[in-house]
Amino acid sequence: MARLQDDVRGRLQRAALDLFRAQGFERTTAAEIAAEAGVTERTFFRHFADKREVLFDGEAVLRDALTAALADAPDAEGPMAMLFHAFDAVTPVLEANRPFSEPWHQLVSTTPALHERSLAKTAALTDALTMSLQARGVPEHRAALAARAGMASFVYATLAWLEDPKLPLAERLDLVQRELKALVRAD
Amino acid sequence: MARLQDDVRGRLQRAALDLFRAQGFERTTAAEIAAEAGVTERTFFRHFADKREVLFDGEAVLRDALTAALADAPDAEGPMAMLFHAFDAVTPVLEANRPFSEPWHQLVSTTPALHERSLAKTAALTDALTMSLQARGVPEHRAALAARAGMASFVYATLAWLEDPKLPLAERLDLVQRELKALVRAD
DNA sequence: GTCGCCGATGTCAGTCACTGACATATGGCG
């Protein structure tokens, strides 16, 4: 049925990002996106649970990459070191995706509804990290706290890197890790 | 116009919580809540921007209390100590509100749409803390990282306290602060 | 090759969240 090499999902995602950027998230209807991708509104909602979700496929990819990297991390230096090892492992992917994530982030951070969804995805990522840490033997509550603190650092580093690309993400992560130690040590 | 001691906003909030708990968030319409409170649907949306918002008045109160406490915190021991000072200052309020927040949290944490909004409120709180720290002279980026790490700890402690009230919130906060130090120090 | 099955899509009707415009009522105040 569907034409054009059949990547309906991808076509919907690209159409959505283009339209949202051109006229804003609120002023773009799901029917418009579907039409732009050559399908009907109903098909849009068969591929994505809601209008926001069309922009958030990448979080699943990141989750898989992080949990895989966490499974391989050495555990000699404690949970936080394991987390930062996993973060380091995914920096190349993020660096490669910058041309896409830069406009994406510009849109998401300035649209309240999308920002809210983005926070939910981050929370889901945090949960995944918590479970991965537990799978590596970290006690439940320690794992949850470490994942929260780790994700806070990771998100913070990524935001700083998006705002100012002069410093590569890996170095940002290193800086943040040191800064966190300095903050917490100050008692 | 409005009857019954005129606390329309409060009546809507109570009606919403009751109905959501009784039949679920999705299966409760805004018109139903309004009817239960003795007003029309249109009035509901004049008091609350959307159907979820009716459950989240408390976050503004908490934000004011935290920023006020942060403005009074001694700054000799660094930003994290200031944050935990502020957290400690609001524990009595949270302890007093437990009878309300317990069923509230039960509902919010099991309803995806409400959980998502809750995360957005936490993020707004984090931003408020960041600005308060900056107002106290903490450099911008340090303030942002500290606020994130601090909120992660605060939320984590509160969740643990909600799940198991045997330990008071203030002690939970103390435990978490120590645990965070242990986690970050392990290099 | 054709038949029949299955997954993806189209079509249609319906519900409900939310909004703008306008009418109306209430309570205070000169």
Next chain:
DNA sequence: CGCCATATGTCAGTGACTGACATCGGCGAC
């Protein structure tokens, strides 16, 4: 008493999302 501001009611409309059912296109069984 009449005026005014504010809260509410009324009504019509848009758009997100869903369920039910029809259709289409490919693909393996035979």
